[in-house]
Amino acid sequence: MLAEHGHQVIYWGMAHPDNPNYPYQEFFTEYVDLNAPMNLRNSLKIASNLLYSFEAKNKIERLVEIERPDIVHLNSVAHQISPSILRVFRKFNIPTVMTLHDYKMVCASYLMINRNSTCEACIHGKYYMCFVKKCVKDSRPKSFLNTIEMYLHHKILHLYDSIDIFISPSVFLKQKLYDMGFNKQIVHLPNFVDGLDSHPPKMNRTNRFLYFGRLSSEKGIETLIKAAGSMDIELHIVGSGPYELALKQVALAQGAGNVQFMGYKTGTELEREISEALAVVVPSQWYENNPRAVLEAFAMGTPVIGANIGGIPELVLSDETGLIFESGDADDLIRVMRYCINNKGTVWAMGKRAQVYVRKHFNAQQYYDELIDIYRRVTG
Numbered sequence: 001m002l003a004e005h006g007h008q009v010i011y012w013g014m015a016h017p018d019n020p021n022y023p024y025q026e027f028f029t030e031y032v033d034l035n036a037p038m039n040l041r042n043s044l045k046i047a048s049n050l051l052y053s054f055e056a057k058n059k060i061e062r063l064v065e066i067e068r069p070d071i072v073h074l075n076s077v078a079h080q081i082s083p084s085i086l087r088v089f090r091k092f093n094i095p096t097v098m099t100l101h102d103y104k105m106v107c108a109s110y111l112m113i114n115r116n117s118t119c120e121a122c123i124h125g126k127y128y129m130c131f132v133k134k135c136v137k138d139s140r141p142k143s144f145l146n147t148i149e150m151y152l153h154h155k156i157l158h159l160y161d162s163i164d165i166f167i168s169p170s171v172f173l174k175q176k177l178y179d180m181g182f183n184k185q186i187v188h189l190p191n192f193v194d195g196l197d198s199h200p201p202k203m204n205r206t207n208r209f210l211y212f213g214r215l216s217s218e219k220g221i222e223t224l225i226k227a228a229g230s231m232d233i234e235l236h237i238v239g240s241g242p243y244e245l246a247l248k249q250v251a252l253a254q255g256a257g258n259v260q261f262m263g264y265k266t267g268t269e270l271e272r273e274i275s276e277a278l279a280v281v282v283p284s285q286w287y288e289n290n291p292r293a294v295l296e297a298f299a300m301g302t303p304v305i306g307a308n309i310g311g312i313p314e315l316v317l318s319d320e321t322g323l324i325f326e327s328g329d330a331d332d333l334i335r336v337m338r339y340c341i342n343n344k345g346t347v348w349a350m351g352k353r354a355q356v357y358v359r360k361h362f363n364a365q366q367y368y369d370e371l372i373d374i375y376r377r378v379t380g
Helices: 040-051 054-067 083-091 128-133 140-156 171-179 221-229 244-254 267-276 292-299 330-342 344-361 364-379
Strands: 072-074 096-099 165-168 186-188 208-212 234-238 259-263 279-282 304-307 322-325
Touching: 040 140, 054 083, 096 364, 128 140, 165 171, 165 364, 171 186, 208 221, 208 267, 221 234, 221 244, 221 259, 221 330, 234 267, 244 259, 279 292, 279 330, 292 304, 292 344, 304 330, 322 330, 322 344, 330 344
Parallel strands: 072 096, 096 165, 165 186, 208 234, 208 279, 234 259, 279 304, 304 322
Antiparallel strands: none
16 A cells, blocks of 8 residues: 555565565564474574564664665564564664554553453553463463563563554554553554445345454354354354364364354455355454454445454444444354344345445545554654
């Protein structure tokens, strides 16, 4: 989007087999898979880089010396890259903004969740609670490492102080960070979606519901499978992730033969799944930020059944662009899904309103104008 408006954009991050052929990719950090089995040597190397990656710092400094950018826009840098790179931008006096995708600024495990329940134990910098409660994968060593990471970055080195403005895609995330004791400047700028010239929403849809996205425990997909297993519907689950096998076992144990795992899809295949679904379900059990799945469903004229948690209710306006149910409550989800089946005309109208809503409030031009205003504020 920025390049289409005439700006020079340079990507930098971690090397990965699925990356496009980027310029300057020789300066990318080495690929790290945190979920792969590791020996002691690799574990110590990863732990060291998580705390402070000299590799990332040195490589980004070489790139900055070549390009001297006017501004740096950060996304997720914790763990595989580490905020060591922020010292480079301060050294060269480069204005820096960062889009927040999770709660890493206030939570050592970044999800604000412990054993599938929301958790705010790290409030006001009590990061040691991560170790006490084993918040990272229920592992004492991993939780200890993340606890040390938070104290080092936030209390000792103050690395994030060099960021001029933080961007929050949801009002909820912004307010939650302030409630947890974060005192940096945050501005609200929601995500946008492309493809807003798509066709009108389809009518006469079957009793098929859809989940698409990452398959991980905090997404609440187990609740959705339990609900679907007791109903005469189809449920398509599109995506991949670390919880995939466990979810298939849940479906098997429930006898939910109406649940189909479709694998990872993108492009026209994903659009077809969205446009043919009666509704997209976002059953999260963590404080969702500004889920793109909701916006992408709206763009196709498909309403969303969303859990009443995090930033989801900011997008899923009950009885307007979709319906809300209580997070983790399979019975309440069944109630809402049955309403959709019995009121397809109303559901179609919701999808039509959702498409108008996303075109008006989440389009690329509006996002660009507000983002450039933020850039101008930090560059003077």
